[in-house]
Amino acid sequence: MFTKVLVANRGEIAVRIMRTLREMGIKSVAIYSEPDRESLLVRYADEAYCVGPAASAESYLRMDKIIAVAKESGAQAIHPGFGFLSERAPFSQACEDAGIVFIGPKPYAIEAMGNKTHARDLMLKAGVPLVPGSKSAIESADDALVVAKEMRFPVLIKAAAGGGGKGMRRVDRAEDFVAAFEGARREALSAFGNGDVYVEKYVLNPKHVEFQVLADSHGNCVHIFERDCSVQRRHQKITEEAPCSTLLPETRKRMGDVAIAAAQAVNYVGAGTIEFLLDENQDFYFLEMNTRLQVEHPITEMISGLDLVRLQLKIADGEKLPFTQDDLKARGHAIECRVYAEDPESNFMPSPGLLHYLSPPGGPWVREDTGVYSEATVSVHYDPMIAKLVVWGEDRDHAIGRMKRALSEYVISGIKTNVAFHLEMLDNEMLRAGTYSTDFVPALFAAREEVQPTEFDEIGELAAVIARHRQDEVVEKSGGSSTSTRASGPSNSWKNYGRFQQLRGLRLR
Amino acid sequence: MANYYTPGTEEDRQWSVETLEDGRYQAVGPGGKSFIVDAFSPVAGRVHMLVDGKSWDMDAREIDGEIHVQWRGLTKNIKVLNDREKRMAVAGIGGSKAAGPELLSPMAGKVVAIKAQIGDEVKEGQVVLIIEAMKMENDLKAHRAGRIESVNVSAGEAVEVGTVLITIAE
Numbered sequence: 219m220f221t222k223v224l225v226a227n228r229g230e231i232a233v234r235i236m237r238t239l240r241e242m243g244i245k246s247v248a249i250y251s252e253p254d255r256e257s258l259l260v261r262y263a264d265e266a267y268c269v270g271p272a273a274s275a276e277s278y279l280r281m282d283k284i285i286a287v288a289k290e291s292g293a294q295a296i297h298p299g300f301g302f303l304s305e306r307a308p309f310s311q312a313c314e315d316a317g318i319v320f321i322g323p324k325p326y327a328i329e330a331m332g333n334k335t336h337a338r339d340l341m342l343k344a345g346v347p348l349v350p351g352s353k354s355a356i357e358s359a360d361d362a363l364v365v366a367k368e369m370r371f372p373v374l375i376k377a378a379a380g381g382g383g384k385g386m387r388r389v390d391r392a393e394d395f396v397a398a399f400e401g402a403r404r405e406a407l408s409a410f411g412n413g414d415v416y417v418e419k420y421v422l423n424p425k426h427v428e429f430q431v432l433a434d435s436h437g438n439c440v441h442i443f444e445r446d447c448s449v450q451r452r453h454q455k456i457t458e459e460a461p462c463s464t465l466l467p468e469t470r471k472r473m474g475d476v477a478i479a480a481a482q483a484v485n486y487v488g489a490g491t492i493e494f495l496l497d498e499n500q501d502f503y504f505l506e507m508n509t510r511l512q513v514e515h516p517i518t519e520m521i522s523g524l525d526l527v528r529l530q531l532k533i534a535d536g537e538k539l540p541f542t543q544d545d546l547k548a549r550g551h552a553i554e555c556r557v558y559a560e561d562p563e564s565n566f567m568p569s570p571g572l573l574h575y576l577s578p579p580g581g582p583w584v585r586e587d588t589g590v591y592s593e594a595t596v597s598v599h600y601d602p603m604i605a606k607l608v609v610w611g612e613d614r615d616h617a618i619g620r621m622k623r624a625l626s627e628y629v630i631s632g633i634k635t636n637v638a639f640h641l642e643m644l645d646n647e648m649l650r651a652g653t654y655s656t657d658f659v660p661a662l663f664a665a666r667e668e669v670q671p672t673e674f675d676e677i678g679e680l681a682a683v684i685a686r687h688r689q690d691e692v693v694e695k696s697g698g699s700s701t702s703t704r705a706s707g708p709s710n711s712w713k714n715y716g717r718f719q720q721l722r723g724l725r726l727r
Numbered sequence: 728m729a730n731y732y733t734p735g736t737e738e739d740r741q742w743s744v745e746t747l748e749d750g751r752y753q754a755v756g757p758g759g760k761s762f763i764v765d766a767f768s769p770v771a772g773r774v775h776m777l778v779d780g781k782s783w784d785m786d787a788r789e790i791d792g793e794i795h796v797q798w799r800g801l802t803k804n805i806k807v808l809n810d811r812e813k814r815m816a817v818a819g820i821g822g823s824k825a826a827g828p829e830l831l832s833p834m835a836g837k838v839v840a841i842k843a844q845i846g847d848e849v850k851e852g853q854v855v856l857i858i859e860a861m862k863m864e865n866d867l868k869a870h871r872a873g874r875i876e877s878v879n880v881s882a883g884e885a886v887e888v889g890t891v892l893i894t895i896a897e
Contacts, residue, residue, distance in 0.1 A: 384862055401857075401864060404839060409862050452863065568834055568861045574788060575772055598835040602861050626799035629786045631772070637800045674798055677776070677783055679740075680754060682794040682805040683731045684766050685774050685787035687744040687752065690729065690809060 219535050220244055220294045220319070225263070226284050227299030229589035230605060231511070232259035235297050238527040247291045249284055251277035253597055258589045265291055272599040278302045281309050285316050295319035295534060297527070301382070301601070304510040305332050321534040323509045327484040331507040334378050335416055341504050344483035346476055349495060349503040351418025359399040362417050366395055369419045375399055377406035378414035383453030385409060388420055421503065423655040424495040426450070427462050429477035430518045432529060433486045434539045441474045442522050443548045445514055447493075449643065451566050451659045456636065457643060458514040458554045460521050462496070463614055463652030469500045480507060489515075489530050513556070513606065516585060520552035520610040551617040552610045555625065555640045559602040562639035570598040574632030579624040583610040596633055604635065614652065618644055732808040739813070828894040830870050832886045836860030841882055847875045849895065856880075856892055873897045 223239055224247040225232045236246040236259070248263035253272045260266040267287045270277035277283075279302060288296055296313055298304035304322060307329040313320035322328070331337045335354045342348060350369055355378045356362040366373040366389070375398055377385030385406030387398040399415065407413035425448045433439035446462035447455040465473075477492040484507075491512050493505040515526050533539070560566045573594050578586040588605035590596060596604060609624055611617030622644050628637050646662055648654045654661075732739040740757040747753055752764045765777040772788035786797040793804045808816060836858045843855040849869040856867040873895040880892050 405859075405864050408839070408859065564833075565865075567865060568863065570835065570861070574790060575786060577786075598860060600861065628800065629773075629797055631786050631788055631795050631797055631802075632790055638802065641800045672801075674801055674803075676756070677778065678785075678796040678798060678801075678803040679733055679805055680742075680756065680762060680764070680778070681774055681776060681783065681785050681787050681796045681798075682733065682803070682807050683742045683744060683754060684752060684764055684776065685789075685794055685796075686731055686807040686809065687729060687746075687754075688766065688768070688774075689789070691746065 220531070222247060222264075222291065222293045223321070223531070224249065224284070224288045224291065224293040224296045225259070225299065226278070226296050226303055227301070228254055228257065228259055228278060228600065229603065230587045231299040231513070231589075233262050233589050234587045235299060235527050236262050238525055238531070241525075242528065242531065244531075247287065247293045249278070249287055251599070253595075253599060256594065258591055258594070267291070272597075274302065274600070281306075281312050285312055285318065288313075288318050289316065293318070295321055295531075297321040297530070298510065300508075300510050300513060305508070307332065319534050321488070321530050323484075323486055323488045323490065327486050328509045330484045331490075331509050332379065334376065334380075334506055337506060338504075340483055341480060344479055346480050346483075346504045347502060349418050349421060349505070352416045355414035355416050357414075359396045362399055362415075363392065363395050365417050367392060369417075372420035372422075374418050374420045375402040375415050376418065377402065377410060377412070378416055379410040379412040380406055383450070385415060386453045388453075421495045421497055423657065424448075424497050425462065425464065425654075426455070426493065426505075426656050427465060427473070427496045427502070428491050428493040428512075429474060430512075430515070430526070431477055431481045431486065431490050431492060432526070432533070432539065433481055433488065433490070434533050435487050435536060436538050438539045438542075439478050439481050439486065440539060440541070440543045440546060441477050442518050442524065442526075442546060444470065444473065445512075445517055447514060448654055448656045449649070449658050450656055451562075455514065456556050456558070456659075457640065458517055459614070459617070460517040460552050461548055465496065466500055469496075469502070473502055476502075476504070480504065488533055489526050513603075514554050516587065516606060516608040517552035517554045520583075520585070520608060521548045521550060522546060523549070550610055550612050551614045552608060553617045553621045554606055554608045555621060556603055556636075557605045557607060557628070557630070557640075558636050559596040559604050559633045560636055561634040562636050566636075568598075568602045569634035570596045570602060571633045572596075573604070573630065575629060576604075577627075577629040578605070579607065579627035581624070581627070583620060584624045585609070604630065618650065730810050730813075732813045733805050739808070828873070828876060828896055829891045830855070830867070830893045830895060832858065832867070832888060832890040832892050834858065834860045834865065835887050836865070836885070838880050838882050838884045838886060838892075839864060841878060841880070843869075843875050843878070843893065845875050845878055849873065849875060858886065867892065869893075869895060871895055871897070 222245040225235050239246045245264040248259050248266040249269045250260050251272050269283045303309040305328055307325040310320045311325040352365045372390045375387045385402045387402045389395050389398045402415050403413045427444050427446055429444050430442040444462050445458050445460045447458045449457035480492050489511055491508040494502040496502045559569045561569050576592045585608040609620040611620050625641050643649055728745045731742045743755045745753045750767055754762045768774050774785055774787045776783045793806045796803045839859045840857040851872045853869045854866045855869050858865050876894040876896040878893050
């Protein structure tokens with residue numbers, strides 16, 4: 219096994235990977251950009267090296283610098299996490315050329331699955347069902363509009379090199395198409411350096427169901443069940459659960475077989491995810507394969523009892539999978555809530571800034587993966603995800619109740635977050651019934667009723683008044699005159715300290 | 728005995744608080760409702776209150792002139808003035824600004840497109856700018872109807888929170 223591994227990522231996933239490394243007795247090497255100097259991943263790592271300024275293209279995407287750090291620090295392998303370099307075939311190739319193990323698939327598999335139009339062709343050959351759509355990238359908005367009209371609205375415009383909802387637009391009307399097409403191209407170009415987009419039919423009321431696959435370099439491939447990732451906003455997942463509550467056992471069997479076939483079609487090695495749309499008739503269509511670890515992998519870990527990062531490392535080290543498909547059993551139900559620095563009440567506008575205080579939940583079967591801490595800054599330069607909150611329960615209702623309890627314990631102050639929105643979603647009837655589709659979030663907003671007053675309305679105001687009164691008392695006691703500026707939390711002690719120093723100075727003289 | 732004022736729908740809501748002993752307070756709210764509060768702060772910025780036997784473990788910290796109160800995932804941001812600040816507010820010192828012609832950036836990011844030109848008549852809510860932050864494009868809408876008086880940024884420019892993007896004359 220490796221003795222030292224470089225983690226080419228940031229945020230919570232870098233910390234999560236390093237935790238497994240430490241458990242396995244492997245030293246971790248972090249790379250970081252200048253503004254991430256004070257981030258948790260740098261604090262957690264055994265070694266850490268700065269690779270450039272804030273812009274990802276000059277730091278987290280600098281293959282040459284990252285490989286140089288790996289060589290100089292003596293790391294034998296690089297774990298790319300997700301995003302950044304995780305799905306870039308040239309990076310996998312560059313690692314191989316430098317004699318460093320890339321913890322992920324071989325370059326050809328990334329390339330084959332990374333270009334969505336190419337992936338569609340491959341999957342068609344492997345007998346995997348597909349959503350109707352344009353076969354290749356379309357450059358002109360007018361040509362694309364013709365295609366869109368043929369397959370009838372609504373349609374989805376997607377970046378060929380995309381992921382994470384970037385460069386993706388749903389269009390319902392022909393008159394909105396050209397503007398959306400141009401916006402998607404621009405977003406794709408800025409996010410992936412590749413402005414190619416294609417158009418596909420938008421399947422109505424679908425669920426987004428994905429299968430986790432794991433393949434070793436000896437030809438063995440298993441799936442570790444599915445995840446339902448239908449709760450999305452702006453085409454990005456915010457809540458995931460496993461298993462999918464509406465998936466019939468026979469459909470699960472068929473989808474699992476198709477997922478393995480899809481992975482084997484590209485001789486896949488490592489952990490990967492096959493994403494499908496599942497419609498109301500239990501028909502499913504291949505969406506794409508993510509050739510990396512997923513954000514939501516912890517819910518699979520919860521129901522399977524496996525550590526996917528540990529297995530990735532073993533596979534990368536040439537070991538055989540220690541189990542067969544029949545050995546794998548799913549147990550109970552897991553839910554993940556992604557906690558974002560954003561304002562759900564203003565169209566999920568990002569809300570980066572200083573995190574004044576962070577107190578994570580605890581207790582039975584609660585897992586919090588984060589990359590920040592009290593008085594850390596949620597940077598404007600990167601994704602607004604603060605943490606992933608994951609719970610396990612004996613069944614779905616148990617897991618929902620536990621997640622609500624965990625969310626209620628979370629304290630994140632200073633920036634806007636979606637914690638209250640998560641609580642609202644978990645109380646929603648559609649979600650509780652499990653029958654929601656990928657249109658869930660807009661449907662929830664549309665069906666919102668007037669908020670009923672709660673006891674907290676009164677007590678919260680009382681708390682603000684009492685807190686203010688206590689602050690004013692401290693200022694009075696410490697000799698602050700009524701004309702002094704307002705005392706406030708942490709800075710108050712500094713003011714007192716300053717006054718104390720002044721007094722001391724006077725006495726000494 | 729000290730008075731405090733929180734924003735109400737028309738007039739400020741008045742509270743009065745008396746310290747009975749260290750950590751025990753009697754508070755009287757706007758409707759004359761009286762509370763006996765037993766409070767302590769386990770760590771700076773947190774407050775725990777016992778009110779009539781009920782336990783309230785909350786976060787209450789001052790951020791940018793407001794007290795942010797958080798309890799079980801719910802948050803309220805409340806501006807609390809004391810007597811002196813209330814007098815100053817009445818005198819017009821530090822009073823609230825009327826919505827001016829300036830559209831300010833609500834986020835730090837990069838301008839990717841400008842959808843309006845000087846002289847354009849815009850409706851309230853019309854998209855006038857697109858700003859990219861955290862790799863997502865965000866539509867910024869006109870905060871009021873009027874004529875575009877000036878465009879203070881250009882495509883590709885980095886902006887901070889509060890940067891004046893566009894001014895709209897009524």
